[in-house]
Amino acid sequence: MKPFLKQSFQEELIITENLGKRVSTHEGDLDILSGIQLKLGAGDSLAIVGESGSGKSTLLGLLAGLDLPTQGRVLIAGQDLSRMNEDQRAELRNLWVGFVFQSFQLLPALTALENVMLPLELRADRHAQEKASHLLERVGLAHRLQHQARQLSGGEQQRVALARAFVTQPAILFADEPTGNLDSKTGARITELLFELNQEQATTLILVTHDARLAGLCQRQLQLEAGRQI
């Protein structure tokens, strides 16, 4: 049983209520995001789209609990993230959330296997190595387990990142431009893997992308313009 589960999340795993983010600048306050209303159920997939500077990454950060809103709130499985301290949010991320980044974000000192094991080790999972090996095999990297990140190509690194994201069987997966640093062929393969794994684990997928084709693969799209939902 995952902690913080207060109510059934079959319908509303993620809820945002009038979510907004305001920052102070030299020229005064700036609303990066405002009035975001969102509800996502388990297994849903959402593409957040918009031009550069529209607030996509900021919204992703707020939804993942990496940042706190200045207005409104985010509820994950009924838990208000604003009421949690940083360590509680970290624990929540470890248990519920997976991440895939544009620039892979692997730890260079660790091997592919160790990078994938990391989230499991953070929760003291005794079968970390076994699970990680299995997932790396799943993404076609069984022959690269002991290679360090810098020894892998871009596509291979992103596959390791995918394995790391899914190894904990997260309830929610956040992906920020997952194919942004890849060529189209490799990007297509990664996209395919991403959605395969997502379907296998019935994960709720939230994707930030400029790629219209990738956005089209999601069930829903949320368009942002100047921080507002349109």
Added chain:
Amino acid sequence: MNNLRLAWILLRRDIKNGELSLLLLALIIAVTASATIGLFADRLQRTMTAQAGQFLAGDLALSGSQLLPETIPQYANTLGLQQAQTAEFSTMLMEKQQMLLVAAKAVSSHYPLRGQLKIQRDNQEQISEQGPLVGEAWVDGRVLNALQIQLGDKIQLGEHWLTVSAQLNYEPDKAGDFYAFLPRVMFNWQDLAATEVIQPGSRVSYAYQFNGSEAVIKQFRELVQHQLPPGQKILDIYQDRPELGTAFRRAERYLGLSSVLVMVLAGVAIAMAAQRYSERHYDAVALLRCLGCRQDRVMMLFALQILMLGGLSCLLGCAFGWLGHNYLLYLLAALMANPLSEPSLSALVIAWASGMLLLLGFALPPLLRLRQVSAVRVLRRDWLPTPISVYLVYGLALGILTVLVAQYSRDHLMTLQLLAGIVVAYGLLSFLIALILKAMQAGIQYLGLSTRLAFKSLLQQQQLTLAQILAFTLTLSAMLLSYSVRNDLILNWQQQLPENTPNYFVINVLPDSKQAFADSLQQAGIQTNTFYPVVRGRLLTINQQTVTQRVSKESQGEAATQRELSLTTVPNLPEDNRIVAGEAWPPDTSGLVSVEQKLADNLGIKVGDVLGFSIGGAQLEVRVSSLRSLQWDTLKPNFYMIFSPGTIEQFPTTWMTSFYLPLAQKQLLNSWHSQFPALSLLDVGQWVEQIKGLLRQLTAAIDYLLCFALVAGVCVLLTSIAASLDQRLYQGALLRTLGASRALLLRIQNLEFALLGGVSGLLAVGIAELVRFIVYQKLLQLDFGLIWQYWLVLPSLATLIVVLAARWGLRPVLKYSPLRVFRQG
């Protein structure tokens, strides 16, 4: 001009952003240390050169236990040299039923040829260019107090009466020898014969001073050095005023090398800081290149910044060094001559230049990489310039070190030895550290997450880890070595002396007074050590070869062959003398001698050798039956040569012993002087206090200089932490994104730096103990004992310091928002 202005703008911006703080600090520390020591050594050297003649009271001085043959003064006359002479001996002064053992010095009319005397009359100190007039005597304050006399009173010296006309405060050529302990009386040479004190066999130290031009002095020296009879020598400030000469030269060398240590550490810090500075400017340089800036202009901009930075910080270091050297002078005030020469600008220029050299040598390789940064980096941030050749990096560093060490040691052999030592030590340490890292790698899979991540972090940047451990180890071992040597020399020596360690030596006990004196001591309840018979003699030959052909300069052996030795005979060797070669002599076997081990090593004497002595004009040959080790720090009589019974009994003998005299019984000294006028009592307790005071001052100075090393070591620590900050910020943010708590991040960080500190501490103890072992065995002749506490305390202390420094330096890692991981893209 445009380049200069732009470089200045960029430099100011970087300084304001804190990009160059650690590099600045490291450079200022290095130059401050160099300037402090350079100025101090410069003033020392200039004082020595300017006042050398004063310390000898002439441009050239000869001394010995006999009068010079007439030919030598006559030759000096023909060369037109000015001459003066002195005769120094111990004797009894008598006044108002009081007797006092004094050091009496008869001086001729031109004395002193160099330097000045300081006397006091009517509570006013005056300078005098010559000694007392005929019929007069100058006495020091101790004589006035002990005999309760005033200026104008008469004193009897031997058979002659003299009028005390002044208090003697200072004489330029007062040596640090036996006579220096006694109260002083100075009188005119023409009164010497009338005192009738000097008789055949009297122990007198004669000195002859000569003044003239450099060329004539040189000519005179070349002639006389081959004509001097045995027992006579030419005085040299470095040999015969060791408290001034050799000691200062060694101190100067030690200080100079301390400065090199600080500069090496600062160099490491500069290299690390420059590396980070360079990496953080790749993007800026790529952009400049993208905007059309040529490669050579990019280099010019950075070169100008470095030169400006270096120039200003070296100036600041020189200013701090000026202040610093004054404090060093204050710490070593007792060793300093008065007045001290003014410092020259050259010391500051050298310090400034050393700093610039250091900066260029250690900062240049990382900065050269900027030259290679391509504009493509604006599109591909993973693009990196190719690393600079390792040969260039190490070659430059070694080159700079060579220049610095050569400059301060002023000795090619020592420079080579030191550099070889540094290279070997670096190689050995690197090998050991690599072994440790390999062992870590092998065992890493068995460790928990936080320990594994800590190890991985160290292993990921092995060069950086190696540099950190080397720098910490060097700093810690230098400080531990200084601390342990200081403790062993002063504290243990004093603490280990038993409570009633002798504080008085008595010599010149005549044979017919010996029993009465021993009885007197016994009646007073004073326990004495053995009474030793003493005969004065000089070692002339070893296996028919003259000893001067076997000694090396400045060795203990040379000193022992330049003067008469105190020779003794005993049926059995003293308890604390240990035979290390040969055997104890059989009973009733004369013609044998046992030699002190270190002297034997210096002179190449072995068991079975035949030694030739001159004793009272007669020749004596004896065979070496054994070599012995002694304990010099027990303050009991010790002898280089001990003869078997029946060997030297035919020569005139006096007796000596040592004992502990409590303060409450000090009045016995006066009654002994009255009862036994010939004997000489030496207050070694006072001498021990003087030496302790001197050692305390020296160690204070050493500690002061080591503070520079400590600060430089801290610089290295902070710089190495800062060098990895960007990578740690990223790693910390990523781990937090994946769900790691702050506590876990802190644990990883603490483990990593605890390992760094612990390994450095252990290696430092190993090196310090190894060096201490070598120093004690080869140089100081002290017993070496392993100190287990060091192995516990230093690694623990080092771990604590490094962990705390990392906690402070890496505060941002725990505060860095994971959101930035997204924004880095």
